[in-house]
């Protein structure tokens with residue numbers, strides 16, 4: 001096999017320069033550290049890895065301070081963290097937290113993320129845990145570096161540490177500030193050689209303690225995201241942009257029918273096409289490799305192959321999906337979570353309300369289809385990918401190819417939105433497999449129809465609800481029963497479930513059971529039952545209806561049902577929906593882990609205040625068939641995820657002639673504890689709310705009994721500029737009973753945002769029209785039919 | 793293959809490609825201009841947008857041989873080392889989430905403002921409606937366009 005490249009210089013530079021100042025490569029050269037020779041187990045991660053670009057690629061040791069922080073001679077610092085940024089600016093937040101603990105100016109730092117041979121394995125992104133969980137070891141190691149530097153300063157000046165001051169990476173003797181030394185002078189270009197402790201990476205710590213919140217100066221500010229300038233001036237190098245010497249292009253040929261079996265390929269149909277290199281095929285996996293990108297696209301379209309349809313239909317059509325789900329025997333059922341005696345309470349209730357909600361499959365449908373480039377040089381495998389879990393991809397690719405893990409590395413680069421288990425996972429294994437087959441670097445990218453049809457989907461849900469009100473309108477019983485089409489829920493980068501493995505015949509003896517989410521609220525309801533089931537579609541493997549995590553995996557579905565239903569109960573009780581919720585929240589003062597009850601009350605009130613909530617029951621009085629086509633209303637919804645609490649209010653205009661819903665205004669009150677970067681958080685909240693608005697109004701995977709039929713932006717519509725609200729108001733709440741406590745935690749902010757929005761819109765439509773929408777998306781035709789049926 | 797001459801961002805290039813090759817691949821792979829990106833290849837999303845003759849053009853469905861006029865890409869709208877007012881507004885408003893779509897957003901907005909320096913809210917919505925963002929940064933993009941419109945004026 002030809003030896004091609006190390007990481008191309010431009011990518012090395014990009015990895016560094018998009019983040020700031022001096023090139024790490026230069027630093028390593030001038031410091032002489034590139035040629036330092038020590039045993040693999042003893043060397044510090046980033047330094048060692050760069051000196052071994054040809055591989056193998058041992059894991060950077062998280063118990064070495066040098067793996068996390070490098071101080072340069074010019075008194076700047078580079079942080080190496082094992083996370084990735086899906087576009088929320090977490091890299092900026094990491095720099096803020098670490099700069100603060102290290103006592104260095106934010107703009108004197110850079111941050112390198114997520115490349116497996118140079119950054120410690122913090123798992124990449126997922127679960128909105130970057131700040132909540134991984135932020136802690138980052139803060140602690142930075143605090144430890146500061147401690148070590150102070151020790152060095154103390155030795156240099158011969159004065160005890162408590163007589164030293166440190167600010168902006170300069171240590172001074174308090175009694176004589178002319179005696180000063182910079183971090184760069186103390187250690188620039190050299191190693192700390194300081195061991196850390198901790199049973200796992202999240203527990204990594206040195207001796208030093210982190211600062212109390214009151215002493216954090218950069219945390220809580222809003223430095224602009226460092227990654228944005230390159231993304232608007234065109235200089236950003238993305239994972240799609242990787243170009244390697246000798247690189248060729250591949251495109252997949254997907255089965256034309258779900259569950260189809262490849263019978264034969266007629267290679268002569270493409271052999272004479274320009275640039276043709278090879279058809280790679282194993283099992284039902286087929287790809288065409290050509291010299292140039294457009295050649296690979298043309299050839300993949302031209303390739304003649306015959307496929308056999310499966311004997312039985314792989315799934316019902318999307319029109320019949322919910323009927324199918326209701327009628328099928330669950331593959332698993334949870335043990336119902338029961339409080340009190342819901343059956344007795346329902347039997348004795350003055351009024352019983354019942355409703356059923358439906359959520360179709362919805363996809364990731366990234367703006368840029370899945371892609372990866374793999375380089376098989378030197379008997380190693382380097383994958384350039386935007387996958388948010390680069391470390392998992394490394395492990396998955398190694399297992400898939402049967403290579404030792406330390407022969408594989410993943411260089412993480414920016415890409416289109418990575419909100420969960422995207423097809424980037426699949427493309428990584430495909431690129432690596434093809435690169436090994438061809439013996440040259442291979443870039444593979446999915447086409448739009450592949451991405452939209454075959455990307456992982458958020459599972460479809462049906463949720464049955466019953467509620468009991470007593471004669472005074474108090475909620476005495478609540479029965480929630482959710483069913484999700486979530487069988488064989490895909491994990492991340494699993495070598496036996498990535499799509500290429502499935503198509504090559506890999507079958508897990510026991511597919512993942514899957515799950516259905518339950519409501520997350522702090523309502524006090526004396527009798528309740530929460531039950532969930534999972535059902536399976538007929539085709540379990542090689543199906544385009546693959547289920548996996550999409551942002552908060554199932555929260556939008558379950559919260560749509562539960563928070564809509566709370567509104568139905570409020571309406572039945574003829575009580576204002578805000579007052580109804582506040583009563584349920586304030587009915588107890590116990591049971592308040594993490595002060596979630598107190599914080600729930602605070603966010604609900606904050607949202608209502610920011611909106612200017614007018615207290616009255618829904619629906620608003622309107623004249624049916626009267627003058628005016630535009631009906632307006634407002635709806636509230638609230639939930640939490642982990643410790644982050646969110647309340648949202650939507651104000652809608654519903655056009656009764658067309659059924660069109662425009663969400664004119666959105667309000668969000670959000671409490672994620674200590675906020676690292678308020679402006680970046682606000683942008684994340686805006687985007688997250690609008691993502692769920694897209695799911696509320698537009699998104700639905702459609703399929704007949706053979707294949708997915710929503711395959712591009714016409715058949716699979718998404719939110720557009722035309723839908724953007726006129727106003728978005730965001731209130732960042734600190735509802736902690738002791739808001740100034742020095743140990744105020746930082747919770748994961750992102751995914752909680754996506755949960756309540758759909759119900760807020762549904763509740764607003766009800767307020768405006770008196771019509772309850774229980775199935776998303778609220779496309780014009782469906783809304784119009786509902787309005788007509790109700791005589792609105 | 794055939795030899796085609798293209799003028800891009802003030803420079804002239806000659807490439808040897810199949811004439812029907814979509815311009816997008818020539819810009820990205822032959823000329824190293826990677827501001828425009830592949831999103832759909834169908835003219836439906838705008839990620840590949842460049843400006844030709846003042847028109848926001850989807851390079852994924854534009855045959856290279858059909859291009860006679862100068863092409864401007866995202867890399868070519870800054871002047872004399874100064875960002876275009878839209879680019880600056882994008883930074884000031886902190887518009888992008890992942891940023892992958894923003895080439896199309898900025899280039900479509902530029903063509904819009906070049907033609908109509910003071911668009912109304914409705915004109916912005918309408919003019920931008922075909923340029924998709926899956927991180928749903930629409931609200932912030934519209935704010936940035938309004939901000940830039942004040943400067944461009």
Ligand code: FES
Pocket residue numbers: 829830831832833834835836837838839840841850851852853
């Ligand atoms: S990539 Fe050209 S419009 Fe989508």
Ligand code: FES
Pocket residue numbers: 087367416417888889890891892893894924925926927928929
């Ligand atoms: S910013 Fe991510 S797609 Fe627009």
